Amino acid sequence: MWRPELPYNELPDLPPRVDVESKRVLKHVAEARAALAGLDQAARRIPNPTVLLNAIPLLEAQASSEIENIVTTADELFTADQLNADATRPEAKEALRYRRALFDGVASVKQRPLSTRLLIEICSTLQARDMRVRDLPGTFVGNPVSRQPVYTPPEGRVLIAERLDAWTRFLHTTREFDPLVVMALTHYQFEAIHPFSDGNGRTGRIVNILVLIERGLLSEPILYLSRYIIQNKAEYYRLLLAVTADGAWEEWTSFMLEGIRETALSTMEKIDEIHVVHDDMQIELRSILPGGANADLLDVLFEQPYCRISTVMTRCGVSRPTATKWLKMLADNDVLVAIRAGKHLLYVNTRFFSVLTRTDRAPQPSPTLF
């Protein structure tokens, strides 16, 4: 019998004992898979995939870290990413570590199946210290001030290791469920096992993406799922608990599938908008930098919304005076905005930045564009 304040050592292994793939869930599966396939295709079509690969995982890192109240702005993160400066706030460094853990995880699952070892590595990267599976009692989900537990995960290193083994076995052997349902089931289960003293939420959100990559539904980590989770955090928490307390698997799975669908569609919309901004800027570059426009320059401006003179020099193979002249001319013509970060000058592609960070639905393209 489960009680909020007692370690849930009887946590059952997957699969759930109830029928998860109800008609309603299968309808969500079909919609989420269509949206995800669309996103994967759109990402494969994009001329310069680095555009999304740099920026979206950084936004994912920002959103995911925010759940833990590590609050950074997208500006701060893109700046920190460019500068690697000591002055970078710890909060920004933490979010940058999230992206590194995500990238390392992606590289790993492209080589070998996801393992307990990888979970430990991911959590260690996030926490910037060697993490081990919890040994000491006292970890609970709940209000840290009142110390009122909402949920207390299983205790004891051996027991936790066994639960994790069963978790990886299920992930790799089940053929019973759609891979998206597998993601939803394993996400709940990972959080319920709660193997670490901290960082379980962020590790679990990285694992969501890795599961989709491992199952071949996504080729790169560009699904920005943490934004949905952060926007629906109360519901996310309520449903995790409802699975434990009431076996509410269907509701939980539907919630996660809806997240995949929504996030895939909104990321696809961003890709379309990026295409428009990119093509407009290509024309502007040609007219503002006569004879000097360099195809690599356009790439640089869309790999990160923030760029440095030195990046332009290296990537375009030009001298400092040339790189400086180009960026200054673009700033003088309002294509870029120059800002100072400490002793560094950064040039911001503000239109690209606002497409990346905008959360509302895209406006219809203006007729004047045609």
Ligand SMILES: Nc1ncnc2c1ncn2[C@@H]1O[C@H](COP(=O)(O)OP(=O)(O)OP(=O)(O)O)[C@@H](O)[C@H]1O
């Ligand atoms: N009732 C619950 N049962 C199991 N897991 C839960 C429950 N409620 C919340 N959680 C999970 O616990 C996570 C928080 O755990 P922890 O503090 O170890 O992770 P974190 O990465 O440090 O924080 P956060 O997820 O808030 O960023 C939540 O993100 C959620 O995934």
Ligand SMILES: [Mg+2]
């Ligand atoms: Mg925490």
